[in-house]
Amino acid sequence: MASPTLSSLPSSSAAHAVASLAAAAAAAATAAGEAEKADQVAEAYENAHVHGVYEAIAPHFSATRYKPWPAVAEFLRAQPPGAVGLDVGCGNGKYLGVNPSLVMLGSDRSPALVALARDRVQSLERPLPVLPGPQPVAVAPTPTAPVAVGTDVLVADGLSLPFRDGAVDFVICVAVVHHLSTRPRRQDSIRRLLACVKGNGQAAGTGGKVLVYVWALEQGNSRRGWEEGGEQDLLVPWVLKSPKPQQKKQKQPKQRQNGEPPLTESLPSPPPPPPPPTGEDGNDGSSGASHTDPVFRRFYHLYRQGELEEDVLAAGGAVVASGYEKDNWWTVATNQ
DSSP, rough: OOOGGGGGSOOHHHHHHHHHHHHHHHHHHHHHHHHHHHHHHHHHHHHHIIHHHHHHHHHHHHHTSOOOOOOHHHHTTOOOOEEEEEEOTTTTTTTSSSSSEEEEEEESOOOOHHHHHHHHHHEEEEEHHHHHOOOOOOOOOOOTOOOEEEEEEOOTTSOOOOOTTBBBBBEEEOOOOOGGGSSHHHHHHHHHHHBBOOTTTTEEETOOEEEEEEEESTTTTTTSOTTSSSEEEEEEEOOOOOOOOOOOOOOOOOTTTTTTTOSSSSOOOOHHHHEOOOSHHHHHHOOOOOOSSSSSEEEOOOOOHHHHHHHHHHHEEEEEEEESSSSSEEEEEEOO
């Protein structure tokens, strides 16, 4: 028996059906509008408590970010020569030169950090090899002729990446996703990372790989003391320490005519203490802070165990590997 159409229904039934359809459409529109409004609120919040902060602290922040995470470096060194990859949220670009045989493009939301990364990229130069046999004079390389490695950087938002889908062999995204203030936005960011790698539509695990690092909630052994069951959404302070005034250089005592030092001589001042040690990817910049130093607060979502894998699955990915490294959860994912 064929389903009745609106024209075949009694007028009251047709009116009820139209009203139901209109109500459903209105509810969907309302939900979409509310979701859009919530996204706008989240974006404004992140502008204030993430992007604006990194613009303000970029040089100070960069000075504490110099050592690659071992698992990230291992992932990059495992890529075949000539592979093309992205570093989304590259910061000062410390990962761009880990494996010189790769072609890497770094992006970050912060123009100040991208400028620092560009300076680093320009310093990543290596000598051209001298090829055997005769070569045209116009292009003949010399042992000292520099050539920049295959890297570049640009400003881009992680939720609006300008890269073509399926264009690269791998992606790394270190200490970025946890700055997004809602779970739908975090899952959407992972979805966009997965879209960049090759292998959409292939069997799970056979396409390009995405490595994601986030701060862990389970940090009971760290100085922060965050533990399972604690608050996951936090504003973490960063103290922008003012540069210390340089001490005046002690004058050398004048020599007497016979070459001996003066009979009265003040003892030299003791050398200033060494700067406090700084941590990696988690240093809050508070060491040695004074009460006059400005404090900036960055938003973090602390991932509980298993939550990152859940977000990968929700984003349409498949988990290839995952683990924990010094207060961070990480996962390697591909498209399903």
